[in-house]
Amino acid sequence: MDRVRAVKISGTGMAVPPRTVTNHDLVSVLNTSDEWIQQRTGIKERRHVDGGTGPSELAYEACLKALEAADLGPELIDLVIVATLSPEHYFPGTASFLHTKLNLGTTPAMDIRCQCSGFLYAMNVGKAFIASGQYDRILVVGVEVHSSGLDMTPRGRDVSALFGDGAAAVVLEPSPDPERGIVAISLHTEGQYAEKLWIEAPSPRYQPAFSNHMIESGQAYPQMDGPFVFRHAVVRMPQVLREVLKSCHLGIADIDMFLFHQANLRINEMVAKTLDIPQEKTFNNIEKYGNCSAASLPMCLDETVRAGKIKRGSLVCMTAFGSGFSWGSAVIRW
DSSP: OOOOOOEEEEEEEEEOOSOEEEHHHHHHHHTOOHHHHHHHHOOOEEEOOOTTOOHHHHHHHHHHHHHHHHTOOGGGOOEEEEEOSSOSSSSSOHHHHHHHHHTOTTOOEEEEOOGGGHHHHHHHHHHHHHHHTSOSOEEEEEEEOOGGGSOOSGGGHHHHTTBOOEEEEEEEEEOSSTTSEEEEEEEEEOGGGGGGEEOOOSOTTSSSSOOHHHHHHTTTSOEEOHHHHHHHHHHHHHHHHHHHHHHTTOOGGGOSEEEEOSSOHHHHHHHHHHTTOOGGGEEOOHHHHOBOGGGHHHHHHHHHHHTTSSOTTOEEEEEEEETTTEEEEEEEEO
């Protein structure tokens, strides 16, 4: 039987739209205040696309940067996996539209819909393909364009101030050094709470699946039970982080950098406090980009790598929680 191959991240890249939307820009639109948003979330600004820009454009830019960092051309990619909750179209998946921009011929490409934990789920799928020997080089992308699907009225204040648009990608390859690469990933789902953070419609459950009433009633916009989500996030994230560390015989002190999903700065601060993680071992960019769902973790990864906060040999732990409910954690030796 062939030995299971180690899998490393050989390149990272990210992309955000050029247009910055500050809290002050939302004051009159959402009937809110800069102070209200910052106190509850830590967000100061976010990026929004302009009309005509979809997820595949942001994903393409991020992929080019990741490929450049890995010193590879698109023609060497064997599979593309896109994690997103904001698809380019109802069907086919965003991966198809990214695929043609990358000019990948008949290379397979697919979407994964696991929301804010999507990047970890997608990375685990890519890891399994490479470890088994089926593929050698995989692009894993997290991308979201939230802004065009938000309720930008006072009714949507609690949710619409949270989200931004962005993309980030990594290149996965076999690692010649068995000690370097993705060490472990732990994933979980608790579907009974799916309706605590969701978009109800459009849906094939309704006849018709699309209607003006869905917009007028708010069914077509994100809805969240914020306190409920918060309570679960601050429990599940430490749990799964401890779980993944235990699986690879590591402790909190062994990790050089902790990256958390960027949904709410208060959540991340509470998780770090629960686990006695020193502030200098964490990184947050939510104040600049808001919650970019599946793109948030790889955006943090790209920024920390390019800033030199993560170096060769560093142990990195990434943890996310989001809609589904789904959550997970990964350990990587850079």
